[in-house]
Amino acid sequence: SYELTQPPSVSVSPGQTARITCSGDALPKKYAYWYQQRPGQAPVLVIYKDSERPSGIPERFSGSSSGTTVTLTISGVQAEDEADYYCQSADSSGTVFGGGTKLTVL
């Protein structure tokens, strides 16, 4: 199996840009996905296939990939974006989640 590594926390002020990274040796060969989880709620997909945005997700959410690192970028952060964010990757043998990053909006 493989691992995905995220920073435990990221803090930004409202209106600034938040960047959350996810690193893993398998990422050059696999797509990455990002989920937002607010307290007491199930996760919600915000980015799929490294950089695609599902319908209904605000345009301020974007994703990118470079080598063994993928990045979730939230531009113009709003208070409602404060949540935990998880990266995920998978193949036919199974799924792995990153450890999660708590985004704090100051």
Added chain:
Amino acid sequence: QVQLQESGPGLVKPLQTLSLTCTVSGGSISSGRYYWSWIRQPAGKGLEWIGRVYTSGSTNYNPSLKSRVTMSVDTSKNQFSLKLNSVTATDTAVYYCAREHFSGYDYYFDYWGQGTLVTVSS
């Protein structure tokens, strides 16, 4: 709109078997483009993938839990199930069922249940 709902005991004694069922509505569990998965989350901690079952009954499990996990699917009831044996306090968590879309190299969870808290305690 697809909906998933977990059900099962909220309290399990140590060394016993945790059993949960997920009922799928708004879509057929027999659709060929989805895995049916279980994911858990201890309080204050991250998501841990437990495993997945396909409509055929084939399974993939997290290597760290593989020796204790059994998953199955009942297409007649549109349900899938999780059994985790020999539980300890470290298995206390919110357990989610989820639908995992797959297509080529593309795998992601598009629908989740609301989650159910299972506590392991005597």
